[in-house]
Amino acid sequence: MISLRDAVLSYGDRTLWRLDLDVEAGEFLVVVGSNGSGKTSLLKVLLGLRRLSSGTVTVNGRPPRRGSDIVGYVPQHRAVVPHTPLRARDLVRLGIDGHRWGLPLPRSRPRSGARHRVEAVLRDVGAETFADVPLDLLSGGELQRVRVAQALATDPRLLLCDEPLLSLDAEHQRIVAELVDRRRREHGTTVVFVTHELDPVLPLADRVLDVGAAVVS
Amino acid sequence: MNWHEIINFEDYGALLALVQNSIIAGAVLGLVGGLAGTFVIMRDLAFAVHGISELSFAGAAAALLFGASVAGGSIAGALVAAALIGVLGSRARDRGSVIGVLMPFGLGLGVLFLSLYEGRAANKFGLLTGQIVAIDTPRLSWLLATSAAVLVCLAVMWRPLSFASLDPHVAAARGVPVRLLSPAFMLVLGLAVAVSVQVVGALLVLALICTPAAAAVRVSASPVVVPLLSAALATVSVVGGILLSVGSSIPVSPYVTTISFTLYGVCRAVGAVRKRRGWTTRRPSPRLDTVRSPGAL
Numbered sequence: 456m457i458s459l460r461d462a463v464l465s466y467g468d469r470t471l472w473r474l475d476l477d478v479e480a481g482e483f484l485v486v487v488g489s490n491g492s493g494k495t496s497l498l499k500v501l502l503g504l505r506r507l508s509s510g511t512v513t514v515n516g517r518p519p520r521r522g523s524d525i526v527g528y529v530p531q532h533r534a535v536v537p538h539t540p541l542r543a544r545d546l547v548r549l550g551i552d553g554h555r556w557g558l559p560l561p562r563s564r565p566r567s568g569a570r571h572r573v574e575a576v577l578r579d580v581g582a583e584t585f586a587d588v589p590l591d592l593l594s595g596g597e598l599q600r601v602r603v604a605q606a607l608a609t610d611p612r613l614l615l616c617d618e619p620l621l622s623l624d625a626e627h628q629r630i631v632a633e634l635v636d637r638r639r640r641e642h643g644t645t646v647v648f649v650t651h652e653l654d655p656v657l658p659l660a661d662r663v664l665d666v667g668a669a670v671v672s
Numbered sequence: 673m674n675w676h677e678i679i680n681f682e683d684y685g686a687l688l689a690l691v692q693n694s695i696i697a698g699a700v701l702g703l704v705g706g707l708a709g710t711f712v713i714m715r716d717l718a719f720a721v722h723g724i725s726e727l728s729f730a731g732a733a734a735a736l737l738f739g740a741s742v743a744g745g746s747i748a749g750a751l752v753a754a755a756l757i758g759v760l761g762s763r764a765r766d767r768g769s770v771i772g773v774l775m776p777f778g779l780g781l782g783v784l785f786l787s788l789y790e791g792r793a794a795n796k797f798g799l800l801t802g803q804i805v806a807i808d809t810p811r812l813s814w815l816l817a818t819s820a821a822v823l824v825c826l827a828v829m830w831r832p833l834s835f836a837s838l839d840p841h842v843a844a845a846r847g848v849p850v851r852l853l854s855p856a857f858m859l860v861l862g863l864a865v866a867v868s869v870q871v872v873g874a875l876l877v878l879a880l881i882c883t884p885a886a887a888a889v890r891v892s893a894s895p896v897v898v899p900l901l902s903a904a905l906a907t908v909s910v911v912g913g914i915l916l917s918v919g920s921s922i923p924v925s926p927y928v929t930t931i932s933f934t935l936y937g938v939c940r941a942v943g944a945v946r947k948r949r950g951w952t953t954r955r956p957s958p959r960l961d962t963v964r965s966p967g968a969l
Contacts, residue, residue: 540888
């Protein structure tokens with residue numbers, strides 16, 4: 456699913472990492488490393504938002520492309536600006552067509568499946584009970600479940616998670632990590648999970664990559 | 673004090689005909705202010721709106737002094753301010769201080785130009801506090817054209833801008849040109865502010881671009897209802913303000929700000945009731961940590 460060959464990322468003179476790595480379909484790869492070691496940069500490379508300094512990278516056999524439907528992205532928890540006029544289901548919907556120009560007119564789109572898709576992924580992460588609650592009234596754990604649903608909305612084959620457990624309590628860390636893992640088990644989705652919190656994901660991980668040391672174990 | 677100066681409906685019909693242009697302008701401005709305001713709330717840009725309006729005022733005052741088009745001057749000032757805030761204050765943390773620096777400078781320049789200006793005093797005062805009779809037909813055309821440009825831009829960027837305002841990182845990952853959208857919206861906001869300055873005045877632009885949207889988000893979180901309600905509230909405030917001020921010798925802005933503030937108060941009260949009635953409560957549910965059986969996907 457992912458292949459990095461002699462992949463080097465550097466800022467000026469400083470080399471962040473040098474990687475040779477293959478990640479199989481359905482693999483759960485946990486990425487750790489100290490702050491500034493280039494964990495998030497690795498995800499940006501895989502998202503097509505950053506170029507390698509040298510070497511090659513492919514995702515699903517091709518160079519990464521911005522906004523690809525086969526890649527889902529779960530960000531770290533950030534609070535929403537108070538009174539943002541969006542509900543949980545709207546956040547998921549943005550994951551489907553939020554990148555398209557124009558107005559979000561209801562039922563004007565030929566892709567009429569979008570609404571059902573939103574319902575389905577919300578149900579799948581157990582968020583249907585708060586689907587209509589404004590985003591700024593959701594708890595941190597609830598918001599992260601909805602963000603997982605958003606990442607799953609395009610039915611991705613690769614899920615990139617950028618510290619999604621940060622600032623969640625232990626209970627919700629476990630729930631969010633298990634949601635990601637369940638998706639992997641049921642659909643063979645590849646997972647790259649960047650985290651500082653190893654405990655909730657270690658039982659789920661196939662391999663752990665320490666980018667700082669660039670060691671795969 | 674004479675109440676007839678504040679509300680006086682004698683010869684109302686005849687007066688109304690004189691401000692027909694202003695009423696059209698007010699209705700369009702309500703639409704522009706209400707819709708742009710939705711993003712001002714989402715992106716936390718209320719202070720930026722105020723900063724832009726002060727520089728827009730400076731531009732209009734310079735135009736007045738040098739005999740150029742006041743509309744053109746206010747647009748130029750607003751675009752310069754929007755560009756400066758967009759470039760120097762691209763990070764939210766810097767933005768406040770950049771605006772805090774620009775705002776008094778703009779206001780100072782404006783006061784300088786006005787004190788050098790020797791024309792009618794009403795022209796001077798109008799830039800700060802609004803004027804309704806000054807909208808002649810060429811100026812109305814300017815205003816309508818600029819407003820149309822703002823509305824078209826907003827319509828085109830609406831969805832990706834919502835996405836980028838909510839979650840810039842996720843939006844970028846999904847392919848939204850976040851770095852382009854943010855300054856682009858600042859410029860659109862600059863235009864919206866510039867047209868508003870010409871009717872409600874530089875000091876009171878927020879009553880049009882911030883208050884209605886801030887009121888709307890109190891009663892709804894629907895991405896469809898909020899912009900529509902915000903535009904409706906803004907239009908009611910401006911057109912209502914103009915209709916009330918027609919019979920008086922007082923500028924239009926106190927009427928607009930009073931209506932808009934009252935509507936905000938009402939929306940807050942309704943929102944508080946709505947919250948208590950269970951906006952936050954969840955539908956009866958399985959326990960939060962229930963992991964459901966395979967299926968839906």
